[in-house]
Amino acid sequence: MATLEIRDLHVTVETDGAPREILRGVDLTVRAGETHAIMGPNGSGKSTLAYSIAGHPKYTVTGGTVTLDGEDVLAMSVDARARAGIFLAMQYPVEVPGVSVSNFLRTSVTAIRGEAPKLRNWIKEMRTAMDALSMDPAFAERNVNEGFSGGEKKRHEILQMELLRPKIAVLDETDSGLDIDALKVVSEGVNRVAATGEVGTLLITHYTRILRYIRPDFVHVFVDGRIVAEGGAELADQLEAQGYDVYVKAAASA
Amino acid sequence: MSVVTDTPDSVEAPDFPVPTGREEAWRFTPLARMRGLHGEAATNPVAPRVTIDAAPEVSVEIVAASDPRVTRRLTPLDRPSALAMAGAPESIVVSIASEVVASRPTVIRITGVGADRTSYGHVIIDAAPFSNSVVVLEHVGSASYSANVEVRVGDCAQVQLVSVQDWDDDTVHLGRQHAVIGRDAKFRSFVATFGGNLVRLVPTVDYVGSGGDAELLGVFFSDAGQHLEHRSLIDHSAPHCRSNVLYKGALRGDPSAGEAGIARSVWIGDVLIRAGAIGTETYELNRNLVLTEAARADSVPNLEIETGEIVGAGHASATGRFDDEQLFYLMSRGIPADVATRLVVRGFFSDVISRLGLPEWEDRLSSLIDSELGLEIVEGADDDSGHTG
Numbered sequence: 001m002a003t004l005e006i007r008d009l010h011v012t013v014e015t016d017g018a019p020r021e022i023l024r025g026v027d028l029t030v031r032a033g034e035t036h037a038i039m040g041p042n043g044s045g046k047s048t049l050a051y052s053i054a055g056h057p058k059y060t061v062t063g064g065t066v067t068l069d070g071e072d073v074l075a076m077s078v079d080a081r082a083r084a085g086i087f088l089a090m091q092y093p094v095e096v097p098g099v100s101v102s103n104f105l106r107t108s109v110t111a112i113r114g115e116a117p118k119l120r121n122w123i124k125e126m127r128t129a130m131d132a133l134s135m136d137p138a139f140a141e142r143n144v145n146e147g148f149s150g151g152e153k154k155r156h157e158i159l160q161m162e163l164l165r166p167k168i169a170v171l172d173e174t175d176s177g178l179d180i181d182a183l184k185v186v187s188e189g190v191n192r193v194a195a196t197g198e199v200g201t202l203l204i205t206h207y208t209r210i211l212r213y214i215r216p217d218f219v220h221v222f223v224d225g226r227i228v229a230e231g232g233a234e235l236a237d238q239l240e241a242q243g244y245d246v247y248v249k250a251a252a253s254a
Numbered sequence: 255m256s257v258v259t260d261t262p263d264s265v266e267a268p269d270f271p272v273p274t275g276r277e278e279a280w281r282f283t284p285l286a287r288m289r290g291l292h293g294e295a296a297t298n299p300v301a302p303r304v305t306i307d308a309a310p311e312v313s314v315e316i317v318a319a320s321d322p323r324v325t326r327r328l329t330p331l332d333r334p335s336a337l338a339m340a341g342a343p344e345s346i347v348v349s350i351a352s353e354v355v356a357s358r359p360t361v362i363r364i365t366g367v368g369a370d371r372t373s374y375g376h377v378i379i380d381a382a383p384f385s386n387s388v389v390v391l392e393h394v395g396s397a398s399y400s401a402n403v404e405v406r407v408g409d410c411a412q413v414q415l416v417s418v419q420d421w422d423d424d425t426v427h428l429g430r431q432h433a434v435i436g437r438d439a440k441f442r443s444f445v446a447t448f449g450g451n452l453v454r455l456v457p458t459v460d461y462v463g464s465g466g467d468a469e470l471l472g473v474f475f476s477d478a479g480q481h482l483e484h485r486s487l488i489d490h491s492a493p494h495c496r497s498n499v500l501y502k503g504a505l506r507g508d509p510s511a512g513e514a515g516i517a518r519s520v521w522i523g524d525v526l527i528r529a530g531a532i533g534t535e536t537y538e539l540n541r542n543l544v545l546t547e548a549a550r551a552d553s554v555p556n557l558e559i560e561t562g563e564i565v566g567a568g569h570a571s572a573t574g575r576f577d578d579e580q581l582f583y584l585m586s587r588g589i590p591a592d593v594a595t596r597l598v599v600r601g602f603f604s605d606v607i608s609r610l611g612l613p614e615w616e617d618r619l620s621s622l623i624d625s626e627l628g629l630e631i632v633e634g635a636d637d638d639s640g641h642t643g
């Protein structure tokens with residue numbers, strides 16, 4: 001069973017030529033079969049955490065460790081992390097002009113699985129996965145994220161998660177910008193993958209809305225670059241009622 | 255001053271002074287690297303080596319300069335073009351008879367005879383009315399080469415001229431490629447420039463009837479030490495004609511090599527819509543992708559309109575850096591950096607290359623792009639699964 005362990009993680013980002021500390025000691029363990037929700041106000045560093053796990057070059061780890069089944073994730077290149085089983089559904093997926101979704105997905109699946117899937121099986125597999133997310137087959141011929149609506153981008157991210165079958169999936173605000181129908185479709189996709197018991201999910205969100213469709217086992221409140229409170233699903237209900245204010249004030253006076 | 259010319263009405267080289275580099279047309283070009291192709295006439299110019307693989311319906315002949323067909327020549331636009339016109343020892347004459355539809359591309363391979371001697375070339379493509387053909391000029395080897403290509407597209411005919419510059423590193427190639435487009439005729443120029451030390455191509459278009467259509471497409475990849483220059487010039491003098499220019503270039507210099515490491519490209523797109531050219535529709539676009547430091551792309555669209563009664567006229571030009579966010583996105587899906595780079599760069603060029611409509615040549619250009627990226631070993635699933643099954 002896969003385990004992602006984050007210990008005392010410190011991360012800086014370059015702003016106006018000077019490094020600024022965004023993550024200030026994050027501790028978190030995510031195991032396959034578990035769903036964790038990370039909830040926090042805008043600017044608290046949630047995306048920074050997601051990008052740091054995936055290895056985005058803009059973020060510099062200045063302290064702490066991240067391991068996947070004991071392997072040093074921070075020592076791996078971005079692509080090696082993905083091949084080791086880490087997946088990041090991005091808050092703002094990137095356009096890649098001139099590269100079709102089908103070409104992209106097949107190249108990526110080939111890289112992750114270590115061999116190219118047989119074409120016949122592959123087309124079927126892709127169609128089935130797209131169908132489950134209510135995506136039109138014509139979608140495969142469009143260029144990656146180019147001209148996609150917000151909902152299409154997020155469906156495309158979840159489509160990748162379903163095809164790549166990661167050990168650890170980090171979903172960065174996959175719910176934001178989705179209408180209720182799209183939110184249901186996307187949540188079903190996440191639940192389908194979670195139901196296999198083979199993936200640990202780290203669901204990053206600003207709103208509690210998605211937690212009506214995806215029930216977390218653990219909820220972590222994230223404020224000012226660290227986890228300030230932890231609990232079960234009931235913590236999300238409390239946040240829904242009270243908001244982040246008490247935590248933000250507590251962090252500010254700490 | 256008109257965008258079209260500072261050209262005297264002349265066909266003789268002496269009427270064009272030797273360029274100094276201060277002229278608008280020459281200000282971007284490193285004259286010192288032109289091996290005198292713009293200076294005095296070569297004393298013993300030679301012709302390049304030519305290999306012909308013609309469609310069965312198309313005639314290709316190599317004729318002496320004295321052949322009557324050769325005297326129907328274009329008006330040179332500049333001194334190198336005039337020198338090449340006067341000095342070309344022979345001409346390649348491609349003829350497509352009226353109503354003939356060529357069953358496959360006619361490929362003319364032009365091989366340089368060495369960078370140490372001047373060669374002059376002349377190609378005439380004569381497409382009679384209602385014919386339809388594709389002619390590929392494939393340039394390879396080492397050369398100091400100056401050439402004129404004339405295309406006459408008869409009424410209602412269609413011609414696609416593909417010019418591939420896959421030269422060796424030491425080649426200098428100056429070329430004028432002039433199309434005269436008949437009534438309701440269609441011309442497409444596809445220029446692909448990868449090799450050569452200095453390549454400067456001037457595709458020009460004239461319309462001699464209404465309803466003509468010209469599409470000028472180009473891809474180029476400039477790496478360390480290369481100067482690749484493309485200057486198109488479309489002269490809308492007839493009514494209801496269309497033109498569309500789309501050039502895309504990538505630049506990859508070598509920042510550790512100083513001056514010699516600079517990758518250089520120039521794109522100039524001149525369009526003139528004359529007073530009589532009512533109903534004209536024209537659009538031109540140049541995009542450049544800068545992959546490294548030590549790269550410089552100049553991009554100058556230039557539209558001059560003498561009539562208000564047009565359908566549309568526009569241009570756009572943009573030079574951008576390789577986007578690391580795209581690389582990150584692809585790599586975060588397990589795709590190794592080199593494969594990801596290839597996807598992004600191929601993707602950048604794909605909308606131009608896919609318009610070629612010749613699968614074999616599309617593959618050839620894609621692999622030329624790969625080798626420019628230093629990615630000669632191709633593995634993995636890079637073919638679009640949409641094509642199969």
Ligand SMILES: Nc1ncnc2c1ncn2[C@@H]1O[C@H](COP(=O)(O)OP(=O)(O)O)[C@@H](O)[C@H]1O
Nearest residue numbers: 013014015022041042043044045046047048058
């Ligand atoms: N690439 C970056 N460049 C500069 N500043 C950044 C970058 N990424 C994040 N930040 C800064 O770090 C802080 C946390 O941002 P982020 O991780 O995006 O928060 P969240 O996802 O919780 O809204 C913000 O103040 C933001 O401006």
Ligand SMILES: [Mg+2]
Nearest residue numbers: 046047091173
């Ligand atoms: Mg965020």
